[in-house]
Amino acid sequence: MLKIDRPIGVLWDMDGVLTDSGEAHYISWKKSLDHRGIQFSREFFHKTFGMNNNGILSLLFERDATEQEVGDIGGLKEELFRKDIQGTLELLPGVGQWLQRFHQAGVPQAVASSAPQENIDAIVAELGIGDLFQTLVSGSKLSGKPDPATFILAAERLGFAPIDCLVIEDATVGVEAARRGGMKCVAVCTTHPKDDLQDADIVVDRLADLNPNDIELLFKN
Helix, strand or coil: CCCCCCEEEEEEEEEEEEEHHHHHHHHHHHHHHHHHCCCCCHHHHHHHCCCHHHHHEEEEEEEECCHHHHHHHHHHHHHHHHHCCCCCCCCCCHHHHHHHHHHHHHCCHHHHHHHHHHHHHHHHHHCCCHCCEEEEEECCCCCCCCCCCCHHHHHHHCCCCCHHHEEECHHHHHHHHHHHHEEEEECCCCCCCHHHHHHHEECCCCCHHHHHHHHHCCCCC
């Protein structure tokens, strides 16, 4: 069993960490923007993966996106996304084992994602893992990653100081958010290569490769 010297909370990013939903996100973004004659490239998608819709659209338009644009374009994108993922998702390698490992060790867990709450609820239900989390936190209406606001809120809901939290991420903006928030971070190379994730405390190709001893050492008194 996992043995950690002090109580900690674990904050899971969702897309690209719990499940590989990236292609569904790209396709739904492309459909929603093609509808308006707006170009959306894979390169731009990878650069902005992990941001909330306001951040993505503001970068795309090279100005602050309006509430109506975020609501109309982002809303259509998310409707398409939730429709496309039905019956298609599965946990990434090692995720199920680590969810159970933390659960059995009495470690509280949260989802802390930039996604809208409806997406988080739908994906967690689709994967059948809702009973393993104490809270599901959406950062869609907060300052987006790399701002740590989503992680800070999730830590508060679990009742932990940032220094006592472990973030599990796959995006460069998420790793930066964890560092800015003063949290430990494990990065998984689902979306980005290892070289882009070196600011994390631990980088693994997949969670199945993560050694429990390395987590114990991160929080050793």
